[in-house]
Each structure stands twice: as structure tokens, then as C-alpha cells.
Amino acid sequence: MRASLVAGLAGVLLLTGIPAPAQAQPAVSLGSVLPAPQQVRPHGPGFRLGARTVIEAPGGTRVVADRLAEALRPATGFRLPIVGRAGRGAPAISLELVRHDPRLGDEGYRLSVRPGGVAIRATTNAGLFAGVQTLRQLLPARIDATTPQRAAWTVPGGDIVDRPRFAYRGAMLDLARHFHTPDEIKRYIDEISRFKINYLHLHLSDDQGWRIQIDSWPRLTAVGGAPGTGVDGAGGGFLTTSDYRDLVAYAAGRFVTVVPEIDMPGHVNAAQVAYPELTCDGQAPPPRTDTEVGYSSLCIGKEVTYRFVEDVIRELAAITPGPYLHIGGDEAHATTDADYLAFQARVLPLVSRYGKVAYGWNEIAASPAAAGAIAQYWGRARADATLAAAVADGTKVIMSPANVAYLDQKYDPSTPLGLSWAGYIEVRTAYDWDPGTHLEGVPEEAVLGVEAPLWSETLRTLDDIEFMAFPRLPAIAELGWSTTRDWESFRTRLGAYGPRWTARGVGFHPSPQIPWSTA
Numbered sequence: 001m002r003a004s005l006v007a008g009l010a011g012v013l014l015l016t017g018i019p020a021p022a023q024a025q026p027a028v029s030l031g032s033v034l035p036a037p038q039q040v041r042p043h044g045p046g047f048r049l050g051a052r053t054v055i056e057a058p059g060g061t062r063v064v065a066d067r068l069a070e071a072l073r074p075a076t077g078f079r080l081p082i083v084g085r086a087g088r089g090a091p092a093i094s095l096e097l098v099r100h101d102p103r104l105g106d107e108g109y110r111l112s113v114r115p116g117g118v119a120i121r122a123t124t125n126a127g128l129f130a131g132v133q134t135l136r137q138l139l140p141a142r143i144d145a146t147t148p149q150r151a152a153w154t155v156p157g158g159d160i161v162d163r164p165r166f167a168y169r170g171a172m173l174d175l176a177r178h179f180h181t182p183d184e185i186k187r188y189i190d191e192i193s194r195f196k197i198n199y200l201h202l203h204l205s206d207d208q209g210w211r212i213q214i215d216s217w218p219r220l221t222a223v224g225g226a227p228g229t230g231v232d233g234a235g236g237g238f239l240t241t242s243d244y245r246d247l248v249a250y251a252a253g254r255f256v257t258v259v260p261e262i263d264m265p266g267h268v269n270a271a272q273v274a275y276p277e278l279t280c281d282g283q284a285p286p287p288r289t290d291t292e293v294g295y296s297s298l299c300i301g302k303e304v305t306y307r308f309v310e311d312v313i314r315e316l317a318a319i320t321p322g323p324y325l326h327i328g329g330d331e332a333h334a335t336t337d338a339d340y341l342a343f344q345a346r347v348l349p350l351v352s353r354y355g356k357v358a359y360g361w362n363e364i365a366a367s368p369a370a371a372g373a374i375a376q377y378w379g380r381a382r383a384d385a386t387l388a389a390a391v392a393d394g395t396k397v398i399m400s401p402a403n404v405a406y407l408d409q410k411y412d413p414s415t416p417l418g419l420s421w422a423g424y425i426e427v428r429t430a431y432d433w434d435p436g437t438h439l440e441g442v443p444e445e446a447v448l449g450v451e452a453p454l455w456s457e458t459l460r461t462l463d464d465i466e467f468m469a470f471p472r473l474p475a476i477a478e479l480g481w482s483t484t485r486d487w488e489s490f491r492t493r494l495g496a497y498g499p500r501w502t503a504r505g506v507g508f509h510p511s512p513q514i515p516w517s518t519a
């Protein structure tokens with residue numbers, strides 16, 4: 001009786017638009033996190049971050065504590081000293097590595113919020129970092145402002161136990177069509193790592209340009225990275241070895257592993273402009289900055305081809321601590337099928353010889369040498385017999401179906417940037433598919449994870465990148481991390497996230513499918 005009366009009154013208040021009385025409630029609810037955590041139990045009063053709060057980070061967790069402090073200091077203006085052990089009764093956010101917790105796997109974490117403090121526990125620093133990303137989203141959106149704000153920095157009370165569904169949750173940037181500077185790439189790493197993305201695939205070479213220094217073939221970048229090698233003659237540029245090492249380290253500090261890609265045997269015009277011996281007739285082709293694909297091929301019958309490929313793989317492997325090396329393999333329309341197989345039979349094993357797992361676009365699945373490799377599915381069909389056969393032989397799959405996961409495709413016909421060959425991809429389309437069941441003959445056990453590629457034929461600036469990636473990237477991130485998929489819940493959490501992007505000047509696409517919060 002009373003309950004229904006109260007409910008009725010609340011309904012009237014809502015209908016009449018009179019605001020409900022202010023309550024001592026935190027601004028955010030415990031489950032309002034992207035990607036959705038596995039287990040959320042709100043209970044009890046929360047924690048209020050204050051001027052006396054310390055970050056407790058015992059041995060070995062310092063790298064995570066640094067990230068946490070960097071995330072919280074600008075908007076709060078608090079000192080948030082990092083200490084090995086907090087004094088008795090001191091309000092603390094504490095990080096701790098625990099020995100063993102079968103619920104957490106390699107990247108999971110437990111987060112508990114009590115009035116006296118916040119505790120994040122994990123078996124690895126990657127898990128602690130994931131917990132930190134969750135904690136950031138549990139604070140009011142103004143925590144993302146870059147200057148001190150007046151706010152009640154409350155975190156809702158309760159417990160979260162969380163771990164990822166898939167080990168590989170990736171994003172890809174195309175530096176070849178338009179070069180993106182190390183600073184732009186770092187800003188992108190900052191944003192994607194918030195959603196627990198843990199791999200960044202860099203597409204480093206294509207017909208237009210070559211974007212990574214290779215010491216044994218210096219003209220690759222001297223010619224292929226020169227000004228004017230971007231699409232339509234824009235831009236140009238390349239990563240020096242030291243830029244690359246610095247990026248890899250920056251990414252590692254955010255628990256993101258870099259995956260370098262050199263695309264071959266197609267998509268090699270820039271390399272052939274620099275080194276005409278890589279063509280069959282030895283004649284340099286004209287440089288190209290248009291967006292045609294499928295017209296160039298390495299010369300499969302020439303030995304110099306394999307010296308070139310081996311040098312590139314050796315040098316890239318030496319500066320890449322991560323396990324994967326991507327060798328492209330897509331759209332080799334200027335290579336015959338027999339040549340393609342002959343090429344992969346030599347090149348796929350080379351990658352393992354230099355200590356890396358070979359990774360390529362799904363076309364590599366046609367090669368028997370792809371048995372221990374990873375194939376990235378970019379097709380639009382719900383079945384791929386060649387890939388399914390390779391999977392039966394041990395090939396693992398990363399899912400990037402172009403019609404749902406390609407961040408370079410337009411949202412709708414009015415999107416000013418992007419392409420549309422794979423269709424329009426609004427947020428719901430990016431979210432409404434299941435990487436574990438999407439492809440016939442590719443069961444969940446064969447799926448290593450998901451990746452959201454961002455090709456840059458039409459994208460030049462960081463603003464362009466952000467507009468296409470957000471808010472679809474968190475949709476793909478949720479498919480990679482969360483075990484549940486619920487569009488209504490996702491769109492509500494995404495809508496609540498908008499002000500966090502705004503606070504940092506991230507220009508996202510304000511999709512009409514999402515109830516954006518204006519708070």
C-alpha cells in the first residue's frame with residue numbers, strides 16, 4: 001500500500017517534471033561502466049575521494065599507480081601521493097597483486113568500494129590497470145576534466161568481479177594512407193585503453209607510403225615516407241625506429257601491445273617505387289596516391305623478394321616485444337593464386353623463425369602454412385569455407401567483419417568522412433553481433449578476439465580519427481570483453497559516457513541512437 005503510494009507519487013512527480021528531492025546518492029551507479037563488468041554487487045555507502053586520500057601501491061604495482069594518479073590529479077587537484085603502505089585509517093585507493101584467484105584469469109580484477117577506501121586486487125598489473133579504468137568511470141564525469149573542478153568525488157559502494165571474454169581486444173590505425181604522428185597515436189592509445197583494448201595494430205605500409213624505418217632498405221622511408229605520399233598527395237612521414245620503440249613503450253605502460261603490419265605481397269607500390277628490383281621487370285612504377293587497391297604485387301619468382309621480406313621481418317621482429325607480426329596478405333589481386341601460395345609457403349614460416357606468431361588478413365587461410373597463424377576475418381559473409389578449413393587445422397581467428405567492425409565506414413549517408421563499401425555502420429550495427437557465433441565453422445574456442453580497424457583514406461587528423469572511432473570503438477570493446485550483450489543497457493551506459501569525452505575535447509559522433517547525457 002505505502003510502496004505503491006510512493007511509486008504513484010514518484011510517477012506523478014516525473015510526469016509533472018518536478019524534480020525528485022535531492023538524495024545523498026552518488027552521481028554514477030556501480031554498473032555504469034564500458035565495457036560491462038561481469039559481476040556487479042552494489043551495497044552499502046560508497047567512498048569519497050578527498051584531499052587526504054593516498055594511493056597505496058606496494059612493490060611492483062608502481063606503473064599502474066602512476067597511471068591512476070595521472071588520471072585523478074588534474075580534475076581533483078588533490079596530491080594523491082603514492083605510498084608503499086597507507087597509514088592506519090588513512091583513506092586510500094589500494095592496489096595489490098594477489099597470488100592466485102581462479103575467477104580473475106590473467107586480466108581480471110576485483111574492485112571493492114567501502115567508506116574507508118577502494119581496493120583493487122588482481123593477479124597481474126594488466127588486471128590492476130583494468131580495475132583502474134573501471135574506477136575512473138565510477139567517479140563523476142568531471143574527473144576527466146583537465147583542470148581542477150569543484151565536485152563531490154564519490155564512488156558508489158559495492159563490489160565488482162570482472163574478467164575478459166576474449167584475450168585479444170584490438171584497434172587498428174592505418175598510417176600508410178595518411179600518416180598519423182606519434183603524439184596522435186599516443187592520444188588514441190589513451191582513449192582506447194580506457195575501454196580495456198589491449199592490442200594496437202599499426203598498418204605501416206601500403207601502395208601510397210611506407211611508414212617505418214628499415215635500416216637495411218633505407219629508401220623505403222626516404223622515398224616512401226617523403227612529403228606528399230599520403231592519399232591525394234597530402235602529408236607523408238614515417239616512424240623512425242626510435243619513434244616506434246617509444247610508442248611501443250608508451251603503449252606497454254597502458255597495457256596495450258603493438259602489432260606491426262607490413263602488407264604483402266600486394267599493397268606494395270610504395271616499396272617498388274623505392275626499389276624497382278622488387279618488380280618483375282625491374283622498372284619503377286609511378287608513385288600512387290589514389291585509393292585503388294589490388295594492382296601491385298611483389299615478384300614471387302625473384303630471390304631478391306625474399307631477401308627483402310626477410311630483412312623487413314627480422315628488423316621489425318627485433319623492435320617488437322609483442323608476440324604478433326602481421327604480414328597483410330589481403331587483396332593480392334595482381335598475384336596469381338599459385339604465386340600467392342608459393343609466397344606464403346616461404347613467408348609464413350619466416351615469421352616464426354624470427355620468434356613471432358604470424359598474423360594476416362583472412363586470405364592467408366588459403367595457405368597450408370597458416371596452420372599455426374592467426375587470420376583476421378574482414379569479410380562480410382557469415383561463412384567462409386577456406387577459413388573454416390584452416391580453423392580445423394589450428395588457425396586462430398580475430399574477428400573484424402567489415403560490415404560491423406570497420407570504423408572507417410560511414411555511420412549513415414550524411415557522415416562527412418569515411419567510405420561506405422561495406423555498408424553504413426551506426427552504433428547499434430557495430431554492437432549487434434556475436435564474435436563467438438558470427439562465422440559458420442569458426443567456434444568461440446577458435447576466436448582469439450575482436451579488432452576494430454580504422455582505415456585512413458579519408459582521415460587526416462586526430463579529430464577525424466576520434467569522430468569515426470567514437471562511439472563505435474566501445475561497442476567493439478564490449479563485444480571483446482563482456483560476456484553479456486544488452487543493447488538497452490549499452491546505449492544507456494554509452495549515453496552517460498558522453499560528457500567524459502566532452503570533458504577532454506574528444507569529438508565523438510553524437511549518434512541519434514544514443515540517449516546522450518548533457519550533465
Ligand code: TNX
Pocket residue numbers: 293330331361378406408419455456457
Ligand atoms: C579494404 S580491409 C582493405 C584496405 C582498405 C579498406 C577500406 C582490407 C584487408 N583491405 O586496403 O583500406 O578496404 O575500407
